[in-house]
Amino acid sequence: MLLLLLATTASAAARRNIFYRIPEDRLEAFDFETTHTVSTAFERLPPEAKPYGTAGLIARVGDYTARTNGHFERYVARVFRDRSLGLLSRVASLEATIDRGEGPVALDLSGLVGKSLALRMKSSGELLDTLGWDRFVGAGRGGELLEEVLMLSTLRLPNHDPAGGKEVGATWNARVRVDAHLMRESTWVLSWTEGEVPADCGRCRALAYTGEIRETSTDKHPGRPMNLTGDAAISGVVVFALPSRQLVAHSWAVDWTRNVRSERDAGDTRGALVQTIHAEGSVRRRP
Amino acid sequence: MRVLLLLLPLLLPVHAFAQGTGGDPRDRLDAPGSPTDRYLHPAELRVGLHGATESFFLCFRRHLGIGREPGEISTTFTVAVDGKPTAVRIDGPDDTPQPLEACLIAATEAIEFDDHDGDPVEASYPLVFVTDSKGARVLPYPVVFVRPRPVRLPLLLLPPDVTRGEILMLERILVNEDEVPDEDELLAPGPEPTPELAPEPAPEPAPAPVAPAED
Numbered sequence: 001m002l003l004l005l006l007a008t009t010a011s012a013a014a015r016r017n018i019f020y021r022i023p024e025d026r027l028e029a030f031d032f033e034t035t036h037t038v039s040t041a042f043e044r045l046p047p048e049a050k051p052y053g054t055a056g057l058i059a060r061v062g063d064y065t066a067r068t069n070g071h072f073e074r075y076v077a078r079v080f081r082d083r084s085l086g087l088l089s090r091v092a093s094l095e096a097t098i099d100r101g102e103g104p105v106a107l108d109l110s111g112l113v114g115k116s117l118a119l120r121m122k123s124s125g126e127l128l129d130t131l132g133w134d135r136f137v138g139a140g141r142g143g144e145l146l147e148e149v150l151m152l153s154t155l156r157l158p159n160h161d162p163a164g165g166k167e168v169g170a171t172w173n174a175r176v177r178v179d180a181h182l183m184r185e186s187t188w189v190l191s192w193t194e195g196e197v198p199a200d201c202g203r204c205r206a207l208a209y210t211g212e213i214r215e216t217s218t219d220k221h222p223g224r225p226m227n228l229t230g231d232a233a234i235s236g237v238v239v240f241a242l243p244s245r246q247l248v249a250h251s252w253a254v255d256w257t258r259n260v261r262s263e264r265d266a267g268d269t270r271g272a273l274v275q276t277i278h279a280e281g282s283v284r285r286r287p
Numbered sequence: 288m289r290v291l292l293l294l295l296p297l298l299l300p301v302h303a304f305a306q307g308t309g310g311d312p313r314d315r316l317d318a319p320g321s322p323t324d325r326y327l328h329p330a331e332l333r334v335g336l337h338g339a340t341e342s343f344f345l346c347f348r349r350h351l352g353i354g355r356e357p358g359e360i361s362t363t364f365t366v367a368v369d370g371k372p373t374a375v376r377i378d379g380p381d382d383t384p385q386p387l388e389a390c391l392i393a394a395t396e397a398i399e400f401d402d403h404d405g406d407p408v409e410a411s412y413p414l415v416f417v418t419d420s421k422g423a424r425v426l427p428y429p430v431v432f433v434r435p436r437p438v439r440l441p442l443l444l445l446p447p448d449v450t451r452g453e454i455l456m457l458e459r460i461l462v463n464e465d466e467v468p469d470e471d472e473l474l475a476p477g478p479e480p481t482p483e484l485a486p487e488p489a490p491e492p493a494p495a496p497v498a499p500a501e502d
Contacts, residue, residue, distance in 0.1 A: 038444055038446075048461075049460040052456055054460070057456055066446065078321060080314055096447065098447065107447050107448055116325045118325070120316055129315070135404070137438060137441050138438035138439045139440045139445045140445075140451065140454055224439070224458075226461070227442070228442045258444075262461040
């Protein structure tokens with residue numbers, strides 16, 4: 001019995017080596033910047049497209065590069081009974097540009113400033129629930145450009161410490177509720193290693209990761225019957241301060257290929273698009 | 288083995304037994320009153336409006352005469368991010384007394400909703416009135432009407448400056464079943480669509496009408 005208790009304690013201690021220490025008594029603020037380079041191709045246009053001049057539409061929505069920068073604040077709004085955290089992240093400032101090959105043009109995304117996203121998460125970064133995506137995403141809102149900023153700043157950490165040149169694998173499924181009809185479901189397979197500490201961070205520790213994401217999501221809203229299958233290659237570096245273990249910075253790069261299909265009532269494919277997305281960005285704790 | 292079984296409850300969290308597989312509703316991010324939900328829901332608007340029933344009642348009692356047929360006047364307003372009702376408008380029959388309108392506007396403006404992180408919420412609330420021997424009285428209405436803000440094409444990463452006309456065109460190409468598009472109408476972005484106010488998704492069932500009590 002003693003051995004069992006010791007083993008349980010030892011194993012729990014090993015699991016707790018890597019976690020976020022998010023202060024429960026104050027606001028944290030992070031600067032961010034993102035770049036999304038998007039290319040969209042219509043693989044299949046339904047007959048419903050015939051009346052339209054789709055060339056102009058494709059030129060407008062097809063290929064573009066969007067850049068954002070700003071800062072967001074977050075705080076622990078609630079500690080749940082299982083000690084998971086109810087983290088509230090709010091966009092505090094945001095500037096953006098879009099470039100369709102003719103130079104950057106300013107974007108007005110002021111509607112996103114003040115919007116908040118709630119995450120229920122464990123200190124390991126394990127995501128239990130989200131609330132508020134329906135206020136960020138959707139055509140014409142632009143909040144998708146902040147998806148990585150708000151989600152990767154609490155990226156799930158590995159169960160074991162990849163110290164001493166070890167490579168630690170981590171696999172999990174993520175479910176992100178957009179609204180009552182759409183749950184984005186993805187599988188993450190990451191490999192963590194010791195990362196290179198930035199020169200400007202004296203007492204810090206860096207963890208690097210590379211891996212893949214696979215998403216299969218079905219929109220069950222009767223007015224937008226679509227589904228998405230996608231694969232991504234992702235890499236990044238998470239930097240913590242020592243000994244506080246608070247997040248100092250996180251930079252990432254993600255390359256997505258997404259197949260998006262709309263369906264008719266009988267389940268036949270109506271329209272099909274392929275989107276390739278290169279997203280890179282970073283968050284950095286404000287001094 | 289027996290000792291192990293006795294110790295088992297100590298090794299597992301107690302709430303694992305208490306919550307069952309569905310979890311406790313209080314542990315939802317959007318549980319009523321949870322600080323993690325910073326958005327205003329129609330049910331919260333309804334609570335605020337029902338809290339003002341007495342003010343609405345006094346307005347009707349003071350400014351609407353005896354002998355009128357039962358009817359409906361609605362108050363339409365926008366809840367700003369600080370929770371204050373703004374742009375209050377009263378819509379009713381042509382012969383609605385001006386003092387009643389002013390009183391209802393003041394009663395609506397006095398309501399304090401919670402501050403929120405969403406866009407300003409446009410809402411409309413029917414004030415259904417009946418008259419008795421002492422004058423008119425208002426009945427709490429079970430539904431608040433809010434302007435819907437649907438999430439459109441969330442599986443596509445579209446440029447943030449996509450126009451409403453382009454969104455409509457994409458929707459008609461990809462998902463709308465029964466609309467035959469008018470090319471002239473859609474090639475130009477056109478004016479902003481003005482969707483009709485729609486009722487909240489799942490209103491509580493309306494209580495059975497109760498005859499006003501005799502004082």
